Structures are given as structure tokens and as C-alpha cells.
Amino acid sequence: MKDRTTSTSWERRGDREEIARLLPPPADWDVPREQHLRHKELLMHTIDRDQAIHTRPARRLLRPALLAPATALALACALTAGIALTDSDKGSSGTASHGAATDMQPAAALLDRISAAAGEHPAPTVRDDQFVYTKEKTRSADLTTGKAVLGPLTDREVWNAQEPGRLLKLGLIREDGETFPINAELGDTHGTAAGINRPTYHWLRSLPTDPDKLLTYLYTKTPHAQGRERDQAVFEQIGSLLGGVMPPRTAAALYRAAAKIPGVTPAPKARDAIGRQGLGIARDDTRYGIRTEWVFDKKDYAFLGSRSYLTKDESYGESGTLLSSSAELEHAVVDKAGESPAAG
């Protein structure tokens, strides 16, 4: 009776135990007390509200960005004011900004030229039931082993739905022959509407075209990320909006707004993922020692691509190590997700 295990259950138990032995022990982490309570309150609050009004289901989780809009707005105003005063008074705003206004001038001039060119492109027509198609080449370093290991250059095609309302499937992404749906942003249980996390053509067109107003808006709306310096976050936010099909006036305003972010400089040697050189704009993330560069075409100032690399030695790579890069190859408006522009 001792030997009651059948061979299969023995094997099963063997798999579990063997795996447990092969892997590092799963440490248990505590949820920090404050967060534990905050999420519990959110849950209880949601329950109470749903039961009280009994109509529409719970709204989305409050993002940190929504919790601190006043601070962000104040910061944006402080920065705008700082820029208007040019060099001397910076630092009095008490932010971590390190960019001197004098550094900014050449970049601002270049961005002005780029911006003027962007404004001259004809505006395409994009319907709500269509998709914006982007084809690019990308490569990025994998850091999970503790060392930056640069991956191969891969093709990426993306179809972004233009429907303004909430969507659970935002489009399609095809990479290395594999196609995946793009799911709603984490937290948007009822879908993600057009907005800063899902910039549709029409949403982009609704943005302020005055660079100062746009910048204030972006400082307010850019999600706060732990450990990310604010100016850098907004710079990257603009970067994530570039590329793709863009209303010319918005493109122009975005470029001018970028020029006003402290620390933005010209980067004449910038290249994109496939080695195309052009007019470069860069910003250093001093906290992480990472420089991000954008490259624009010398003739028509079209956005070509970007790259990021280490500017100081880190545990996972030495200065100069490439972390990611991209090159824009094609943009189009198509009727169906998964459809290549030639067919449309």
C-alpha cells in the first residue's frame, strides 16, 4: 500500500519537483503597504459607486497622470516661463532641468525649418473606419541577461485603427512574420479611446497648433513614470507621436514644441536604424545615461527614424552601446488591418 502512486502521477509529481529544483526559488515580495491600501480603496470605491448608481460599469483605473495634473501644469508653466526669459533665470524653477537655453538655440532654429517644411505637406484624408499603416525597421537590445544584447534588424508593420471611440483591439502588429492584435492599454478594461496613448489622425489634428499651448498640453498629459525626469518624458512622448501619417500642422507644432524642451540639442551625426544620416535632434537622459536622437531628411525634413544609446558606462553596457533604433520606411492609409498599401 505504500507504493500507491501510479507511474503517471509519479511522473507528474516529478515534473513539478524537478522544475522547482532547476529554477531559482520564487521569492515572495510584499506589496508595499501604501500601494496595498490604495488599490484596496480603489476597489472598494468602485464597488460602492457601482452599487450606488447601478448604471454603467466601473471606469478605468486612475492613472498617476490624472492624480497629479496640477503639479504637471505648474511645472509646464514654470518651464515655459523659464524659456521666455532665456538663459539667466533657469534653475529658479527648482526642476531637474539641465538644459541651458543657449544650448537650445541651434536646435530651435533647425526644428523651425523642419516645422515649416512639415506644414507644407498636403493633408491626407483619413476616415474613422480606416487604418493608418506604418512600415519600419527596428532593432533593440535585450537587457534581461544583465548585459545589453543587440537583436537583429527586424521588419515591423503596424495598422492602427482610426475609430475615435473605445476599442479593445487597437489594430495589428506584424513582426518577423508573426501577426498579433494590439490590445487595449493596460487598465482600459472597456477599451482605449483615441488619445495620447492611442494617437489617431483625427486626435492629432485636434491638438493645439500653437507650440506653447501644445507643450503645456503635453506636460499635462504625458503619463508620469517612476524614475523618469519630466522633460525627458515629454521629449519621448513627442517622439512616440512622430512618424506615421501626421496632420502637417500638428507635425509643425510638435517640432516647435520639442525645440522648447530644455536640453534639446542638434545632433549632426545622428543616424537611423538603417544608417541614414540627416538632420539630427537629441536629448540626453542624464539620470540613465541614455541619449535619444531623431533624424530628419535633409531635403524635405520628413521624420526618418531614431536611435538611443548609452552615453556613460553602465553595468549592462559601456558608453556607446546601442539600445534601440528605428527607420521609417512607408506610411499609408488603408481600409483594412493587415492589408498592404499596394493592394489598397
Added chain:
Amino acid sequence: MKDSENEVRRRVREGDRAAFAQLYEEFARVVYNHALRLTGDWSTAEEIMSETFLAAWRTRTRVRDDGGSLLPWLLGIATHKADNARRSRRRRQLFLARQPPPPSVEDFAPQLAGRIDDARRLRAVQVALDRLRRQEREVLALCVWAGLDYQQTAEALGIAVGTVRSRLSRARKRLARLAEENLEPGSACGEMTSAAAIAALPVREELT
């Protein structure tokens, strides 16, 4: 035991506020750890934990009358959310470069030391998991680490028990093979078991 679990199920299904508070107190930490192991990112894990309970609240009417603990249900939701998070992360090129340092807890010196250790251990877990397919990874995280049995793991993922077994078996073979490949003669692994050593390798490298 089963009776009280079924009682909890009934209360949850009926939208009893106290039952949800209890469910949260009992399982928030387990859900958080599961999400953390699958995503390797503290703030994502926290968001997944929060979202899992909100989703549980919204889908409470789908809970069946009997079936024991509700943990498999919660972990199933969390697994799905972790998969979504991993996918959307692919789109964010710089994500890994910007992993914020380990969790924001009160700044006591001993905890500071603990954080560094936490970061290393979490990375070791990620390295091991990255060598598996998603389906194997999920079964492993539920069945080996979160402590669900085969039936519960099947329930959490909405798959057959036989599928749980075969995925787990594939995961074991793959890990064992990787362990052998990495076990070079003369490498100073000391008393560590073979694949604990693989997982620890990059960490050790970093320390030198």
C-alpha cells in the same frame, strides 16, 4: 473547508462588498507575486494586481456555485493581463532600458540592501522564464510557483488537465536541457543546483 469556500463564492457572485474586501486581503499578495514573476516589472505587477480585482468585481456573476478556492480564477485573470502587458511592452522600445529601480518603499537602510537583492532575484527568475514559451511559462508560474494543483491550473487557464501536464513536462525538459548546456566543467558553481546556476549566471557576472 469546501463549504466555506462555496459560501465565499456565493457572496462574491452576489456582489457582497465584505467578501471582496476579504478576497483582496487574502489574495492580493499572491496575485501581485504571480504578475511580478510573469512580467518582471514592479509597477506593471502592481497595476495588474489592481486591475485583476476590478475585473473580478465586474465579472463576478460568472463565478460558479462550487469549485473551491477562487484563487485559480483570480490568477487566470492576472495571467491574461500579464500576457497583454508583455505584448504591449514589445511596442515600447526603450522599456527595458528604463526599468525603474525596485519598489518604492520607505527608505530604511536595511530595505535598501534588500532592494538590490530583490532586483537580482527577480532578474534571475526572468532569465529562466525567458527561455520558455509563453504557454509553458504560464503553467509553470501557476503550478510550481503560485502553488496551484493541476486541476486548478487547468481551471485558471481554461485548458484541459492533460494539457497542463504536457506543458509542464515540456518546460521541465527544456529547462533540464538548458541546465546541461550551461554546466561547463570547471565553472565554479559551488553547491548550486545546475539550473539555479544558469539563472544566477548573469547576476554573478554583473557583480564582478
